[in-house]
Amino acid sequence: MHIVLSFNQSVAEEDDQPPSLKQLNTQHTPQDLYAEWDDIETIQAVAEALGQEHQVSLVNADLDAFAKFRALRPDLVFNMAEGLYGGSRESQIPAMLEMLQIPYTGSDPVTLGICLDKLRTKEILTFHQIPNPAFVQLRHASDLPVHFNFPVLVKPTLEGSSKGITDKSLVHNAMELQIQLDSVWSGYQQPALVEEFLCGREFTVALIGNGTAVQVLPIVEIDLSTLPAGANPIYSYEAKWLWDTEIAPLQIFHCPAQLEPLLQRKIEDLCRKAFIHLGCRDWCRVDVRLDASGHPQIIEVNPLPGVLPRPEQNSCFPKAARAAGLSYPEMILSVVNAACERLDLVEKNDAHRCLL
Ligand SMILES: Nc1ncnc2c1ncn2[C@@H]1O[C@H](COP(=O)(O)OP(=O)(O)OP(=O)(O)O)[C@@H](O)[C@H]1O
Ligand SMILES: [Mg+2]
Structure with a gap:
């Protein structure tokens, strides 16, 4: 092709x-x-x-x-x-x-648009009773609903790659909250989302395929205990792009994550459900964190996952693919194959392979 x-x-x-x-x-x-x-x-x-x-x-x-x-x-x-x-x-x-x-x-324009908007994504997850942290969009700290307990997590509504999620985004009181709300507003010209903070283990889950046949790759655990001393337990902008360098990589990922079979199945089912209900296609990476009771909840859904090629670049989707036995080219071609099957382009794809 x-x-x-x-x-x-x-x-x-x-x-x-x-x-x-x-x-x-x-x-x-x-x-x-x-x-x-x-x-x-x-x-x-x-x-x-x-x-x-x-x-x-x-x-x-x-x-x-x-x-x-x-x-x-x-x-x-x-x-x-x-x-x-x-x-x-x-x-x-x-x-x-x-x-x-x-x-x-x-994914199509609707799904891509929705998943970049964390508020809309959470509304859909909530409608389908898929657990995700309690949330509210805020401009003033004084409007924080009473059912929220500090600490809370503050993030831009419409960003990815931890843009606007720094070590300071985990706030412990109304004053810190207002500083972060102002910082999101001035830095990104968009409203901030305030979320209940999930304090448990964090995972990210790569999926390839479509519908109920979507394949869940080995789960990646993000071990936040490897962050520098004093850092908040969040996979922040600093953690992703400043503290984890190729010269001094953090040993932050474990893949496959060590999980009780029941918890593993729960996480996999949750991610599949989120993938399907948000209308994702061909590939996606879903971020998950455990709440204080050890139950998994969806943090966000990335239908255009990052795919940095070299292992030392610590990119989650390729890491999961490697653990599944897929080389980098095999991972990319699996996404093409998923699309071809969905689009009924299989014959064209196969015909081309026969010519090679
Ligand atoms: N409600 C929450 N409770 C606990 N931790 C959270 C919460 N929301 C975000 N985090 C932490 O902040 C990190 C970044 O948040 P999130 O995944 O929403 O940002 P992103 O910019 O979309 O990330 P990505 O790079 O995956 O696109 C998470 O990986 C997690 O460590
Ligand atoms: Mg994320």
Whole structure:
């Protein structure tokens, strides 16, 4: 098949930034501006994986993306583009592809839009009685409902990659809460979500496939006891991007997680349910934490999971895939296969393999 890899590349040099992001930078320069986007090494690794079985073209998902897809008309787009601007940015490329009737991997614009909005995601989880931490969207600490007990976790409603979730996001009183609410508002121009803090073990769960046949890969435990002394027990921006470096990696992941069979099954079932009820397709990574009673709850759902290629980069989805015996290319091609089965492109996919 002819597959287009669609991506947003993170830019290291100021001068290489797209003009409107440059303008944005003059107003606010959060250090995490590009945290969601993929680096060139990841883009190349995914392209090479796809290239093992397919003809591959690259499309940077910039303002000219629509015209590029329209001209190329591939059989399938492998979509890992996080989008450019706004709270529905992850939906932008899939929406264009639907308009052009070009099939693509992964979730549709509705699911991508919902999962980037943690409030909407939690409303859907709650409707389906899928346990998740109690939540409220707030601007003023004085409006915190009485049923919340400190500490609580404060996060931007519309971000990922721990953008806006720092060591200070776990707050212990109304004064700290107001500081964090102000910080989310000024840093991200969006309302903050305040959540009950789940104090138990943390896991992240990779899934590949579709519907009830979706496959749960070995569960990754995030061992928060490996964070520097004095750090709060959260997988914060500092933990992900500043304290865990390639030169001095934290031994923060255990995969497969050591779990009682019953708890393992509970976590797997919970993640499958979240995947299905949120309408996820082909692949996804679900974050889970145990509450004070040891029951698993969903923290959030990532239908465009990060896939840094080298093991020392401590990327959860590839780690789970490795534990399942899948090499990096096999992991990427499994996502393609899941999409092909869903789209009934199997014959085309197989025909191409026979020609190789
Ligand atoms: N309600 C909560 N209770 C306990 N810990 C939480 C809660 N919400 C978030 N956390 C901690 O903060 C971390 C980041 O939160 P979350 O997963 O919502 O952010 P994210 O930016 O979407 O992450 P990702 O990098 O997975 O996209 C979690 O991994 C967890 O350690
Ligand atoms: Mg997360």
